[in-house]
Amino acid sequence: MQMERKYMALAVLLLFLGVATPIMLNLFWSKSPASLQTPKIQTKTATTHSLLEFYPIGMNSFQSIEEVLRFVEERTSSKGYMGPPSYLARGETQTIPATTAPATPEKTSQSLSTPSKTNVQVVGIDEPDIVKAYGDILAVASGSRVNIVSMREKKAVSVIDLAESNVYGLYLQGDKLVIISVYYMASPIRIQGLMGPEFPISAGTANTSIYVYSLTTPAKPELLYSTYIYGMPMGSRLLDNTIYLVATLPLEVKLPVIDGQPLPPSSIAKIDPYANSYIVIVAMDIDTGKRTAFAFTSSPSTWMYMSRERLYLAVQRNIGEDSYRYFLNASLNYLPNEVKANISSLLSKGQYIQALSELQKYLATLSYEKAEEIVKQVMEQLKPMTDKTYFYVFGIDGLRVSSLGKFAVDGNVLDQFSMEEVGDSFIVATTISRWQVYAQMGRVIEIIYRPFDTTMEIEIQKDGQTKIQVIRFNETQVTPAPSTRLVVYTVRIGEPENALFIVDVKNLRIRSSLTGIAKGERIYSARLVGKTFYLVTYRQVDPLFAIDVSDPFKPRILGYVKAPGFSEYLHPIDDKTLLGVGLTDDRKLKISLFDVSDPTSIKEKSTVTLDAWSNILSDHHAFTFDPSTGEVFIPIQSWKANSGGVLVLKIKGDSLEYVKLLEHNQALRTVYTETELYTVSTSQVRAYERQAYTLTAKIDLSAG
Numbered sequence: 001m002q003m004e005r006k007y008m009a010l011a012v013l014l015l016f017l018g019v020a021t022p023i024m025l026n027l028f029w030s031k032s033p034a035s036l037q038t039p040k041i042q043t044k045t046a047t048t049h050s051l052l053e054f055y056p057i058g059m060n061s062f063q064s065i066e067e068v069l070r071f072v073e074e075r076t077s078s079k080g081y082m083g084p085p086s087y088l089a090r091g092e093t094q095t096i097p098a099t100t101a102p103a104t105p106e107k108t109s110q111s112l113s114t115p116s117k118t119n120v121q122v123v124g125i126d127e128p129d130i131v132k133a134y135g136d137i138l139a140v141a142s143g144s145r146v147n148i149v150s151m152r153e154k155k156a157v158s159v160i161d162l163a164e165s166n167v168y169g170l171y172l173q174g175d176k177l178v179i180i181s182v183y184y185m186a187s188p189i190r191i192q193g194l195m196g197p198e199f200p201i202s203a204g205t206a207n208t209s210i211y212v213y214s215l216t217t218p219a220k221p222e223l224l225y226s227t228y229i230y231g232m233p234m235g236s237r238l239l240d241n242t243i244y245l246v247a248t249l250p251l252e253v254k255l256p257v258i259d260g261q262p263l264p265p266s267s268i269a270k271i272d273p274y275a276n277s278y279i280v281i282v283a284m285d286i287d288t289g290k291r292t293a294f295a296f297t298s299s300p301s302t303w304m305y306m307s308r309e310r311l312y313l314a315v316q317r318n319i320g321e322d323s324y325r326y327f328l329n330a331s332l333n334y335l336p337n338e339v340k341a342n343i344s345s346l347l348s349k350g351q352y353i354q355a356l357s358e359l360q361k362y363l364a365t366l367s368y369e370k371a372e373e374i375v376k377q378v379m380e381q382l383k384p385m386t387d388k389t390y391f392y393v394f395g396i397d398g399l400r401v402s403s404l405g406k407f408a409v410d411g412n413v414l415d416q417f418s419m420e421e422v423g424d425s426f427i428v429a430t431t432i433s434r435w436q437v438y439a440q441m442g443r444v445i446e447i448i449y450r451p452f453d454t455t456m457e458i459e460i461q462k463d464g465q466t467k468i469q470v471i472r473f474n475e476t477q478v479t480p481a482p483s484t485r486l487v488v489y490t491v492r493i494g495e496p497e498n499a500l501f502i503v504d505v506k507n508l509r510i511r512s513s514l515t516g517i518a519k520g521e522r523i524y525s526a527r528l529v530g531k532t533f534y535l536v537t538y539r540q541v542d543p544l545f546a547i548d549v550s551d552p553f554k555p556r557i558l559g560y561v562k563a564p565g566f567s568e569y570l571h572p573i574d575d576k577t578l579l580g581v582g583l584t585d586d587r588k589l590k591i592s593l594f595d596v597s598d599p600t601s602i603k604e605k606s607t608v609t610l611d612a613w614s615n616i617l618s619d620h621h622a623f624t625f626d627p628s629t630g631e632v633f634i635p636i637q638s639w640k641a642n643s644g645g646v647l648v649l650k651i652k653g654d655s656l657e658y659v660k661l662l663e664h665n666q667a668l669r670t671v672y673t674e675t676e677l678y679t680v681s682t683s684q685v686r687a688y689e690r691q692a693y694t695l696t697a698k699i700d701l702s703a704g
Contacts, residue, residue: 075349140685209226274317275298290399299390328356567582643663676688
């Protein structure tokens with residue numbers, strides 16, 4: 001026995017040495033110059049919880065994690081939520097992007113002239129885009145990669161690779177590059193917070209990250225800070241040195257998370273009791289790396305607008321859920337007290353499906369005729385519903401975000417340019433549709449198809465003999481009696497119309513409104529220029545309206561011009577001129593120059609039409625205008641030829657003049673300096689001198 005123990009001990013020792021020897025050799029020899037290969041440039045791990053701070057969001061915040069989870073359970077159960085799948089992992093490793101660069105990094109000098117900036121809505125507040133320029137540097141996002149291009153050297157000097165993430169947008173301020181990326185989790189995980197129970201994050205949930213890089217040496221980007229949250233980004237802004245990111249997260253995720261840590265309940269507000277999502281706001285100082293996060297319950301946000309002091313989030317609720325609540329509330333007067341109390345309780349929790357089921361159970365106890373009569377009486381009380389947009393307003397001051405309240409207006413918002421803050425007023429334009437709620441009792445008959453023959457033959461072969469046995473089915477099949485079903489639905493009625501609302505930013509009350517604008521038309525673009533709000537509608541008349549908003553209590557239509565086609569984007573050239581980019585009725589690209597010097601008599605002075613499409617129609621960041629030369633740069637893609645480029649037009653007085661088409665297939669953006677112009681696609685940057693727009697360089701990019 002002792003001998004066996006000695007052999008066993010020797011075997012364990014040899015096994016240990018066999019495993020440990022390579023490790024020890026690696027430790028002892030890892031610094032040997034002969035064993036080292038040329039290292040890739042690595043970035044340091046930047047996320048540290050010491051930079052994460054939490055602040056109370058203000059009104060209506062939750063008091064405990066248990067209260068948050070209870071609210072989530074009530075809301076998710078209202079949609080028939082069946083619970084998460086089995087979860088495999090217990091934590092997540094945050095991938096830090098790798099960078100590649102030439103063997104000998106070089107510092108690049110500043111270019112001789114300042115490059116153009118991203119086309120944004122509010123002066124001084126930057127917006128994320130796929131191309132950013134500052135000094136000598138051009139940053140271009142392509143899939144999972146960001147190319148750093150030296151405009152002086154005419155080459156890509158480094159590439160930041162985010163592996164499986166996709167770039168949502170970039171900021172470039174001084175020598176700091178901010179990258180916002182999105183990654184969809186392939187595997188589920190569990191989060192264990194500092195307080196409360198652990199909870200699951202399901203596979204497929206979006207993970208949104210912010211990375212801040214130093215480009216002091218552009219050939220060797222250095223990661224300074226990073227942070228991540230769960231949720232899909234819907235908007236972002238950069239004000240001074242603070243980036244604000246807004247993301248939407250389904251309630252099924254249970255709790256909003258930043259850097260692997262659940263938000264405390266004081267940073268989560270119950271603003272919408274009928275919510276199906278969290279809206280998460282992250283604020284991050286790009287100079288220090290400090291950040292924080294806030295969340296509130298809501299339907300998913302559709303658009304955001306930000307001034308220097310306030311952040312507005314526009315939310316359009318599901319008209320279907322609203323119709324259920326509307327019908328169920330109206331039905332309460334026709335129900336026994338016990339049923340009424342039960343349905344009222346479910347409605348208060350936003351559990352519409354369960355409430356409708358309870359009503360249906362009660363109606364099933366009545367005769368079909370009696371149930372149908374109750375439904376008809378309820379319907380007679382229902383007036384048409386209108387679309388509504390809810391605005392949640394937050395005060396912003398660096399990393400501090402506070403809830404200021406909410407308000408609602410009729411209609412749906414087209415885009416961010418339909419909203420604008422001027423002085424102490426917030427102006428919003430909407431298109432209003434009306435809906436009628438209908439309910440119908442129906443008899444559902446379950447049909448069972450009987451076999452044509454109630455017998456079945458079985459053939460049995462054995463020992464070369466075949467035997468047929470006949471089996472007869474003796475059970476009688478019964479068709480169930482018809483059951484009743486209650487169906488609630490909405491139908492759009494009448495023609496849409498448009499409206500403008502002016503809201504007091506201090507008390508969030510509507511000061512005035514202008515309704516009934518262009519009945520039968522829908523808003524296609526909007527823009528505020530000075531004290532005049534311009535609206536383009538489209539369907540039959542296709543007018544451009546000018547609305548005077550100088551008196552916030554008495555907005556009035558000054559005039560309009562009928563123009564064929566419609567403009568998807570409006571850009572103020574000066575206080576007398578407006579440029580529109582849109583489509584004609586036969587889907588050709590149309591650029592219009594409007595004289596708005598007299599808003600009571602607007603004139604379309606000049607147009608350029610071509611058989612092409614432009615991504616300006618869906619993304620205003622693609623529009624570039626040089627006020628010093630009057631040149632307009634419009635990326636286009638031909639409908640017929642598999643080619644495109646950048647159309648250069650020049651505004652001279654009241655006319656648009658064609659300058660040149662710079663061929664560059666799939667060009668998305670244009671950046672100019674005093675002497676050069678750069679057209680940018682996801683695979684290449686082309687440089688032109690600006691005198692004759694002669695091509696001087698092609699810079700290939702690394703596409704992700």
